[in-house]
Amino acid sequence: MATAPYNYSYIFKYIIIGDMGVGKSCLLHQFTEKKFMADCPHTIGVEFGTRIIEVSGQKIKLQIWDTAGQERFRAVTRSYYRGAAGALMVYDITRRSTYNHLSSWLTDARNLTNPNTVIILIGNKADLEAQRDVTYEEAKQFAEENGGFMLKVNIKMGENVEDAFLEAAKKIYQNIQDGSLDLNAAESGVQHKPSAPQGGRLTSEPQPQREGCGC
Amino acid sequence: MAEGTGEVVAVPASGAANGLNNGIGGTSTPSNNPLSRKLHKILETRLDNDKEMLEALKALSTFFVENSLRTRRNLRGDIERRSLAINEEFVGIFKEVKEELKSISEDVQAMSNCCQDMTNRLQAAKEQTQDLIVKTTKLQSESQRVEIRAQVADAFLSKFQPIPNYIHNQYMSFLKPKNAVFISEDFFKALGRVKQIHNDVKVLLRTNQQTAGLEIMEQMALLQETAYERLYRWAQSECRTLTQESCDISPVLTQAMVALQDRPVLYKYTLDEFGTARRSTVVRGFIDALTRGGPGGTPRPIEMHSHDPLRYVGDMLAWLHQATASEKEHLEALLKHVTAQGVEESIQEVVGHITEGVCRPLKVRIEQVIVAEPGAVLLYKISNLLKFYHHTVSGIVGNSATTLLTTVEEMHLLSKKIFFSGLSLHTSKLMDKVELPPPDLGPSSALNQTLMLLREVLASHDSSVVPLDARQADFVQVLSCVLDPLLQMCTVSASNLGTADMATFMVNSLYMMKTTLALFEFTDKRLEMLQFQIEAHLDTLINEQASYVLTRIGLSYIYNTVQQHKPEQGALANMPNLDSVTLKATMVQFDRYLSAPDNMLMPQLNFLLSATVKEQIVRQSTELVCRAYGEVYAAVMNPINEYKDPENILHRSPHQVQTLLS
Ligand SMILES: Nc1nc2c(ncn2[C@@H]2O[C@H](COP(=O)(O)OP(=O)(O)OP(=O)(O)O)[C@@H](O)[C@H]2O)c(=O)[nH]1
Ligand SMILES: [Mg+2]
Numbered sequence: 001m002a003t004a005p006y007n008y009s010y011i012f013k014y015i016i017i018g019d020m021g022v023g024k025s026c027l028l029h030q031f032t033e034k035k036f037m038a039d040c041p042h043t044i045g046v047e048f049g050t051r052i053i054e055v056s057g058q059k060i061k062l063q064i065w066d067t068a069g070q071e072r073f074r075a076v077t078r079s080y081y082r083g084a085a086g087a088l089m090v091y092d093i094t095r096r097s098t099y100n101h102l103s104s105w106l107t108d109a110r111n112l113t114n115p116n117t118v119i120i121l122i123g124n125k126a127d128l129e130a131q132r133d134v135t136y137e138e139a140k141q142f143a144e145e146n147g148g149f150m151l152k153v154n155i156k157m158g159e160n161v162e163d164a165f166l167e168a169a170k171k172i173y174q175n176i177q178d179g180s181l182d183l184n185a186a187e188s189g190v191q192h193k194p195s196a197p198q199g200g201r202l203t204s205e206p207q208p209q210r211e212g213c214g215c
Numbered sequence: 216m217a218e219g220t221g222e223v224v225a226v227p228a229s230g231a232a233n234g235l236n237n238g239i240g241g242t243s244t245p246s247n248n249p250l251s252r253k254l255h256k257i258l259e260t261r262l263d264n265d266k267e268m269l270e271a272l273k274a275l276s277t278f279f280v281e282n283s284l285r286t287r288r289n290l291r292g293d294i295e296r297r298s299l300a301i302n303e304e305f306v307g308i309f310k311e312v313k314e315e316l317k318s319i320s321e322d323v324q325a326m327s328n329c330c331q332d333m334t335n336r337l338q339a340a341k342e343q344t345q346d347l348i349v350k351t352t353k354l355q356s357e358s359q360r361v362e363i364r365a366q367v368a369d370a371f372l373s374k375f376q377p378i379p380n381y382i383h384n385q386y387m388s389f390l391k392p393k394n395a396v397f398i399s400e401d402f403f404k405a406l407g408r409v410k411q412i413h414n415d416v417k418v419l420l421r422t423n424q425q426t427a428g429l430e431i432m433e434q435m436a437l438l439q440e441t442a443y444e445r446l447y448r449w450a451q452s453e454c455r456t457l458t459q460e461s462c463d464i465s466p467v468l469t470q471a472m473v474a475l476q477d478r479p480v481l482y483k484y485t486l487d488e489f490g491t492a493r494r495s496t497v498v499r500g501f502i503d504a505l506t507r508g509g510p511g512g513t514p515r516p517i518e519m520h521s522h523d524p525l526r527y528v529g530d531m532l533a534w535l536h537q538a539t540a541s542e543k544e545h546l547e548a549l550l551k552h553v554t555a556q557g558v559e560e561s562i563q564e565v566v567g568h569i570t571e572g573v574c575r576p577l578k579v580r581i582e583q584v585i586v587a588e589p590g591a592v593l594l595y596k597i598s599n600l601l602k603f604y605h606h607t608v609s610g611i612v613g614n615s616a617t618t619l620l621t622t623v624e625e626m627h628l629l630s631k632k633i634f635f636s637g638l639s640l641h642t643s644k645l646m647d648k649v650e651l652p653p654p655d656l657g658p659s660s661a662l663n664q665t666l667m668l669l670r671e672v673l674a675s676h677d678s679s680v681v682p683l684d685a686r687q688a689d690f691v692q693v694l695s696c697v698l699d700p701l702l703q704m705c706t707v708s709a710s711n712l713g714t715a716d717m718a719t720f721m722v723n724s725l726y727m728m729k730t731t732l733a734l735f736e737f738t739d740k741r742l743e744m745l746q747f748q749i750e751a752h753l754d755t756l757i758n759e760q761a762s763y764v765l766t767r768i769g770l771s772y773i774y775n776t777v778q779q780h781k782p783e784q785g786a787l788a789n790m791p792n793l794d795s796v797t798l799k800a801t802m803v804q805f806d807r808y809l810s811a812p813d814n815m816l817m818p819q820l821n822f823l824l825s826a827t828v829k830e831q832i833v834r835q836s837t838e839l840v841c842r843a844y845g846e847v848y849a850a851v852m853n854p855i856n857e858y859k860d861p862e863n864i865l866h867r868s869p870h871q872v873q874t875l876l877s
Contacts, residue, residue, distance in 0.1 A: 011461055013537075045607055045680055046533075048540050063541065075525060075596075076603065076680050079533030082504070082514040112514055191461030 008052055008059035011191040012172055014165070015080055017105050018090035019098040020069030023124040026155045027090060028066040031165055036156050043068040045076050053166060055173045062165060081112035085181075085189030086168035089148075090122045091139075094131040099123075099139065106146060116181045117189065118171045119148040122164055126154035398449045403470055406446070409438045410477075446471055447481040454489040458496045464548040476555045486561060489549065490568040497538050498572040504534050505576070524584045525596050531577060532604040535570065535619065539611050542569045560615070567617030574622040581626045585633055591641070592671045594634040601627035603680040631689075635696060638672075641665065642700035649707045656720040656822040658727045659708065662701060666731045669697045673735045690737045698728065698741060702748075718755040719819040725749045726825050753832060756820070760836035763817050765843055768804040773797075774843045777850045786857035787850055795864045798851065802865060805844070809867075809875045812837065837876050845869035 016024040025040050025047065032049040047066045052059055065084070067077035081087070087109045091098040102121070109119055121143040123134065136152055143150035149167050153160045172190065175181035181190060262268055278297070279290065286293075413435040419428030450471045457464075475482040508516035517530045546562045581601075585594065605623045612620065645661050652659060658666075672693060676686060705724040709717045729745045732738040765771040773793060780787055787793050808815055816833065823829040848869050851861050858864060867875075 008463075044682070045603060046536070048537075050544065063544075065537070073680055075529060076533070076600070078526070079530045080537070082517075082530065082534065114514060191459075 008061040010058065010060045010173075010176075012060055012062050012085045012169055013083055013189040014062055014064045014086040014088060014168065015084040016064065016066045016088045016090060017077070017081075017109065018069055018122075019092070019095075019101050019105075022069065022090045022092040022095075022098050023155050024066050024069060024088075024090050027088070027122070027124070027153070027161060027164070028064055030155050030158055030161045031064070034158070036158065042070060043073075045073055046080055051165075053169060055166070055169050058173065060169055060173070062169065064165075078108060078112055081109060083189045084113050084117055085172050086118045086120065087113060088120050088122055088164055088168065090124055090153075091134070092125050093123045093134050093139075093152075094125055094128045096133040099134040102142065114189070116172075116175055118168045118175070119146070120164060120168050121146075121148050121150045122153050123150070124153050124155055126152050126159065127156050398446065398467055398471065400467075402442075402446070403474060406439070406442050406474055409435050409442065413439060443475070443478050443481060446474060447478070447485060450475065450485045451488045454485060454492050457489065457492050460496065460500050462493065462496075462545045464545060469549060469552055472550055473552045473554075476553050479555075482555075486565050487568075489546075490565045493542055493545065493569045494572040497542065497569055498576070500538065501531075501534065501573045501576060505531070505580075521580075521584075524587075524589045524593055525600065528581055528584055528597055529600055531580065532600065532623070535573060535577065536604060536607055536611075538573075539566060539570055539608055539619070542566050543611050559613075563613040563615045563617070566612045567615060567619065570612070570617065570619040574618045577619075578622050578626065582629070585626070585630045588633065588637065591634055591637045591668060592675055594630050594637065595672050596675045598627055598630035598634055599675070599681050601630060602685065606682070635692070638668075638693070638696050641668065642697060645700055645704045646707070649704055652708055652712065652716075652720045656716060656723060656819060657824065658724050659705075662705065662724055662727060665697060665701055666727060669693075670731055670734070672697075673732075676735075687737050694732075694738070694741055701728065714755060715759045715817055715819045718752040718759070719822055721752045722749055722756065722828060723822070723824050725752070726828065749828075753828065756817075756832050757835045757839065760817050760820065760832055761839035761843070764808065764812075764815050764836065764840050767815055768808050769801045770805060770840075770843060770847065773801060774847055777847050780850070782855070786855065788857045788859075795858060798858075798864045802867075806867075809872065812876060841869065841873050841876060844872050 016027060018024055020042060025043050026037055028047070028049050029035060029037050029040070032051050043066060045068055049064050049066065050061060051064075052061050054060065065080050067073070067080055089102060089105050089109065091102055093099075106119070109117065121139065123136065123139050136150075140150045149171075151160055151164050151167065153164055155161055172181065176190065260268075275294075278293065279286065413432060416428050416431045416435065419425065419431070422428075450468060453465070453468050453471075472482065472485065475485055505517045508514055508519070517527065517534065520526045520530060543562060543566050546565055550558050550562060581597075585597065588594070589597075601623055605620060605627060608623065609620055614620075642665065645665065650659050650661060673690075676690065676693070681689075705721060709720045712720060725745050725748050729742060729749070732741055732745070762771060765774060776790060776793060777787065780790070784790070788795065820829050820832060823832070848865050850856055851858050851865050
């Protein structure tokens with residue numbers, strides 16, 4: 001944190017989706033605070049966290065929106081998909097129902113984000129191997145069929161949590177590099193900023209400023 | 216000594232010794248008997264001890280090899296010649312030595328001269344430098360004094376003058392024309408230095424260097440003001456450029472804010488400038504999201520969903536929520552090193568300012584949705600959504616009265632108001648045209664429709680995003696807004712009916728309300744009240760049913776008479792219509808009832824919607840019938856009443872009746 005934390009070249013917006021209780025909030029907390037929250041209350045609506053990571057030598061700020069899994073918030077959380085560059089879709093390997101609902105989450109993600117949004121599938125609670133209800137292979141196959149990554153995560157032990165966020169960032173960055181993600185388009189979920197110099201020479205001329213239309 | 220004597224004895228044989236002694240003896244003449252003395256002396260001579268003698272003899276033996284007369288005569292001459300030769304040789308050698316010594320002596324003399332010369336010269340030099348040394352010593356002490364003064368001066372300068380080269384340029388730039396300001400790390404070093412000097416110089420004012428102090432102070436104050444002004448201008452123009460959706464706060468700008476906090480007015484103006492730039496950026500972003508959507512149209516522009524009011528409003532509010540969170544982050548980045556009090560407050564204030572611009576476009580759109588009256592349920596959902604976002608956004612901007620929050624709250628109240636006025640309108644229409652109850656005494660269509668509406672509202676309430684306690688208050692209002700007029704409507708509608716019809720209709724209507732409410736939370740009080748009302752009407756129906764049965768079998772008159780009978784009226788058997796014949800005929804009817812009690816139900820009971828309610832009525836009314844029979848039976852069995860053979864008249868005991876009926 002000591003080295004100028006606001007010097008980053010991109011902002012990527014992420015959403016975390018999935019049934020209630022699969023560990024979405026724990027995932028966010030583990031990633032931003034590096035701590036496991038043993039009893040985490042149900043999320044009301046949405047919560048929000050940030051962290052700066054590095055991909056290919058570029059500093060990237062992740063702005064992460066953790067959504068509530070409870071059905072009654074579905075109408076609210078759907079509004080947050082808009083403009084996400086990455087979506088982490090989480091299920092709980094010990095509860096088959098959370099896996100069965102994935103296709104509905106996926107449909108939402110596809111309909112409500114832009115075509116370049118990177119979707120990563122996360123099977124959580126890998127520490128509860130004895131209660132496993134969904135095999136890794138079938139989930140992997142589901143991910144492959146739907147063009148996404150599959151990651152086995154154990155948030156409790158902090159295993160692969162970093163990877164989940166990094167994998168998505170790498171893929172988004174790759175999309176930027178090969179030009180398939182248009183940064184100039186609004187709501188691409190990515191904001192670019194050329195690293196500002198340590199100060200700037202300014203002319204006395206004020207910068208042309210676009211006035212927002214006040215309609 | 217004995218040996219020595221022995222050796223000496225052998226010596227006299229040697230002629231040489233004798234000869235020598237002769238020679239010596241010949242030159243001296245002893246007084247009394249020289250010869251004997253000589254002899255004695257010779258005899259006493261210890262030759263072995265006389266080394267000289269031995270040497271002489273050894274030397275003699277080298278050249279005196281032939282002992283003859285001639286040689287003996289010549290011996291003396293020989294020895295003298297020899298001695299002469301040796302001495303001559305000796306002289307020769309000494310001559311050389313003498314020469315050498317003479318040369319050495321000359322050298323030493325020369326050295327001595329040299330030394331003398333040097334000593335003289337040293338003496339002269341010493342005399343000459345004496346003066347110089349005195350001078351040097353004096354100079355040295357002087358130099359020390361000067362050095363100390365130099366140090367003092369240096370310390371003074373370094374404390375009160377911004378000398379270092381790297382910042383000197385900054386001073387130059389302070390004083391340059393306005394437009395070419397370049398702010399860098401050095402600028403802040405310079406500014407810090409000036410500030411420090413300005414502080415330190417106060418010490419001078421307490422010494423006798425007041426003039427210098429005042430001068431420096433004035434100079435520093437001037438530099439500071441110039442610097443702050445330049446910094447402010449720079450920060451101002453820097454802020455003006457932050458009009459991209461992303462907003463990279465450069466470390467220099469962050470530092471500028473730290474420096475500017477010393478000038479609260481400039482600090483505030485800079486924040487205002489930042490707020491204004493961001494405000495128009497947010498407005499632009501909002502309008503873009505509304506009308507342009509994402510790349511290639513996905514996600515679709517928010518306005519594309521204006522036909523779906525809930526989604527439309529939800530998308531707009533979610534966008535604003537996210538924008539508000541981002542703007543707060545930007546401000547936190549901008550002010551992260553500012554130490555002044557109230558940073559959190561000013562962040563909230565500026566976020567409020569930034570989000571102010573979107574309020575109008577937001578308000579216009581939400582108002583459109585609300586005023587179009589999308590129906591009570593949707594209005595209610597929208598009102599809950601607005602409440603939810605009011606709560607969520609206030610989590611970011613705090614509870615300060617920001618325009619965004621005020622707008623959202625206003626919209627919340629408007630939607631709620633229109634929702635309730637819609638509900639009231641609906642229910643007041645119910646009272647306008649009260650229908651007669653339908654022939655089956657079931658709930659009227661108006662009741663069914665209204666309950667359906669209530670159910671939808673409550674269902675959306677149930678799945679509402681608003682926290683529980685906030686929901687409860689609404690609930691009471693919704694319930695009283697709908698239920699009370701409904702109850703009135705039912706009562707009015709039932710008012711023209713007969714007792715059993717009225718009670719049946721009311722029980723059915725109340726039962727419908729109760730089952731609707733039972734599905735939802737916070738309805739306990741209302742349910743309890745409905746239950747009381749149902750029970751009141753149930754009592755009516757139970758009594759109605761019991762008297763229906765008693766009338767049908769003709770027991771009603773008998774029972775009434777028994778109840779009202781007083782002893783002074785005489786025996787019951789003598790009362791009209793209570794004779795044993797009539798009683799027997801009634802018992803026939805009663806038996807028919809006992810064999811098929813279900814045939815004797817009021818037709819209204821079959822209209823009851825709830826089977827349990829119907830059962831309860833049948834059970835309790837049967838109990839009443841049993842009790843009535845019991846009383847009649849007791850009276851007939853009583854001898855006072857003068858029935859003859861009463862067991863023949865009423866051949867069933869109350870107990871039997873009870874068993875048959877249960
Ligand atoms: N054993 C185990 N438990 C976990 C793990 N991750 C999360 N949990 C637990 O799962 C529970 C639910 O976690 P949350 O993060 O609140 O779930 P959520 O997906 O945010 O739920 P909603 O906010 O209701 O959508 C918590 O009690 C966690 O302690 C894990 O890796 N292993
Ligand atoms: Mg959660």
